[in-house]
């Protein structure tokens with residue numbers, strides 16, 4: 001999905017195709033908010049040269065936020081943050097062996113000086129990474145701000161409309 005000039009604003013990257021089940025929730029939410037974005041598999045471990053190139057070229061291509069999802073030894077978000085000054089949001093993917101705790105700790109424990117904004121493990125983190133991206137873009141792109149405000153209003157209405165959990 002691209003903006004009017006064809007350039008995506010958010011890069012959604014993940015360490016493996018197997019992360020798509022989680023990261024599709026980020027892409028779906030960006031699409032719902034009308035945020036131009038691209039989706040790529042990039043791995044610090046398996047495609048290190050591509051990772052460096054992606055991070056280095058991202059600002060000139062028009063990207064303004066990178067969302068990086070990875071599982072296990074999740075070095076991808078931190079390495080992207082090391083190579084670009086763009087804001088990097090990290091989504092810990094739920095791993096089989098350790099339930100995502102390994103992913104979370106790998107992403108969140110960055111040394112001072114190279115920040116990664118770390119979200120929750122799994123689907124909630126992927127959705128919130130999209131919402132945070134929209135929040136970061138909203139003043140430069142008022143139409144994204146309007147979509148975000150509408151999303152939140154609808155979410156509130158959905159809860160208020162069904163106050164009794166016993167009623168389906």
Ligand SMILES: Nc1c(C(=O)O)ncn1[C@@H]1O[C@H](COP(=O)(O)O)[C@@H](O)[C@H]1O
Pocket residue numbers: 014015016017018019042043044045046069070071072073074075076077093
């Ligand atoms: N954590 C990373 C990185 C990275 O950090 O660069 N590259 C792949 N992976 C992770 O390996 C897990 C298993 O990958 P496979 O399913 O392909 O074996 C995935 O969750 C991926 O994010």
